Amino acid sequence: MSAPDRIEEFVLALQTAFIDGSITRLKLGGYHGPEAELKGIEARKVLLNAGERLSFVYRYKTRDITKNLTVDEAMSFVRSGLSGEYRSARIETTDYDLQFERQGDKYRLKKTEVTGRDAVEASHDRAKNRPLASGGKVWMKALGLAGADGKILAASQDKFRQINKMVEIFAPLIQELSPDHPRIVDMGAGKGYLDFALADHFKRTATRAEIYGVELRPQLVEDGNRLAQESGFSNLHFVPGSILDYDATGADTVIALHACDTATDDAIYQGIRAGAELIAVAPCCHKQVRRQMEEGTADTRLDFLLRHGTFLEKQAEMVTDGLRALLLEASGYRTKVFEFVSDAHTPKNNLIVAQKGRAGSREAAMRRVGEVKAMFGIEKHYLEGLLGV
Ligand SMILES: C[S@@+](CC[C@H](N)C(=O)[O-])C[C@H]1O[C@@H](n2cnc3c(N)ncnc32)[C@H](O)[C@@H]1O
Known part of the structure; x- marks a missing residue:
């Protein structure tokens, strides 16, 4: 692996650990730039009103200076730092440490698994930083997340944790989208837990965004629109009908949370067709590929x-989602798959996040799709049919 590849791998690990919430610390050292008193830099993930950031503390001999960067800004900074003024860096996550070292023209990357760090640090940080800290909202009570006293019900803790995590992941990604008033479409919205959570977070952080929840069941759509009005969310709309029939033109973000089986593919297809900047799906059952x-x-x-x-x-499950990731890559998206919450809270805990931008050639991704299908005896992935490939 070449030197730039090692830096890129480090930077991608940083992005993934930031998005999936597993990062506990980033350190940069071995500084040999012009600032004589700079000893090193440490960064941690923080939740600000503007969204999630990496808070960089520059440690000087006699003082510290803090700068809060978006994950994209942090990635650019680390990328250029590691090819220039910093000779070492380390990402510490709940699962592993990744150490980067540069000596002359030799670059080294070493990953060490860790255990026991997660429970203490991550859950502590998460509880403090939850974007939906309060249970007293009208929508939380109406959706059965909170009781009459405003407290999150014991039976709803898992759901509450999931939507908090989703907001933690999506809000910064959405805020980094190019349009300043993004259109977010949630396919198979159900009761709209995630949409209400996003609307709530956006209202609190004064983020301009329009949210549409597409749902087959008319009663849920009617209830959702009424509750959106009662909650004062004028930017939240529920739309009746099927995912494939919805006109997603102009969608900047397409989300689908546990949309059943191939409904996830319908959502991905709609996102690709609309040219959405961000497509994020947490798949549910995986019957179509399993049958084959x-x-x-x-x-x-x-x-x-x-x-x-x-x-x-x-x-x-893995083959279905692995093929989805490849087909997204073939369609011009950089794709990551990770667990958004522990499987103790839901077994359907994988999230596919695709951001517009080519990661490799379409031909290479499609060749890989063909090889995987042959290996597992799959004639066609449903998403291939939708994409006409
Ligand atoms: C398991 S629920 C998940 C609901 C919600 N996303 C959540 O995570 O709480 C799946 C929802 O998708 C809806 N759905 C399934 N297929 C659909 C389709 N093709 N078009 C629109 N809605 C669909 C179902 O009616 C159901 O409400």
């Missing part, structure tokens, strides 16, 4: 896994 894998035409070397129902189920 069950037909038994996979590479026989995979028999030792696929003959066990439980492994087949898990493989089908």
